Amino acid sequence: MRVLVVEDQMALRRQVAAALAAEGYAVDEAADGTDGEFRGATEPYDAVVLDLGLPGRDGLSVLRAWRAGGRAMPVLILSARGVWHERVEGIDAGADDYLVKPFRMEELLARVRALIRRSAGHAAAELTCGTVTLDTRSGRVTANGAPVTLTAHEYRVLAYLMMHRNRVVSRSELTEHVYAQDFDRDSNTIEVFVARLRKKLGTEVIRTVRGLGYTVGSEAA
Template identity: 65%
Template structure:
């Protein structure tokens, strides 16, 4: 999942980015409202942490502009502890949740997990696809009850696909939502990680839909007359 942190306090911004990256998110950051507004308006973030009191363009104006432009990503606003009026203004502008300063990072992480689950239509912290289970709270992955050890990149990819299980996800979408702005989008990294995931999971749940992308499904997908689990085709993922 790819997140955006917009916070003008540089120390707090860096602390949030470090905490989010430590649990597997790809994170971009901005230190003022104008830069944050531009990033949120041009990049496909899965969620945004948005401070209300920002220089150049305040958080409410940023959020209002995004919603008017049709940007629907979940937004968690940061407010002062006694700023109940800011909370009301934030919700009226389109915020999905809020956290009052000062806060514990664990609360931010928990609220983000909930926002991401709801945005993908999941009610529980445990995502399942056939025998594969992924707990977004603990970061554990099980296959038929047995734990599977994944690297942070492999986990990030699996989590995104399982959040969107049953839907074909293109390579472009994966790159846009799993990596920050510095990622080499012309590399074959995605194909390599798809191959590694298939090998580590050891079950037939991650399929290639030729010419379109990948899908997590308990049974092989049959789209346009092609078995999605087949190797080869334009995407030719490594196995």
């Protein structure tokens, strides 16, 4: 899963990015509205954390530009402005949630998890495929009830596939959602991660659809 953090306060931006990375997300950062708008318009994100008071271009303008351009990723607004009519304005501009500064990092992480789940059509925090369960709250993965240790990239591949279960996901799509923008991406390594996951979870969990990509779900169970 890949998240964009658009925040001009460097210390806060890095704190949020570090917390998200510790939760297993691939994280990109932008320090102003112009860069944030460009990244959100050109890169696929599973969620965006967007500050309103940005230099270059304010957060509401950035959000409206994304929505006008057809960008549908869930957006969590951060703002020091807590009055009700500004929250309404943010939601009406296309935001999916709103968090007022100062905030607890645990709440931000919970809201991001919920936004990603809901955007993929999941209500529960636990995702299950056959004998494999992934708890999005703790990052814990079990197979046949036993805990399984995964690397960060293995976890991202599994989480994305389980979040989009019953759909074929291409290698290129997985690559875009597993790596941050400044990472040296190589779609061939996706095969390596899938092979490792099959070894740890069982060969039947992730099914290859020749020429198209991978799928998990009822067809793969």
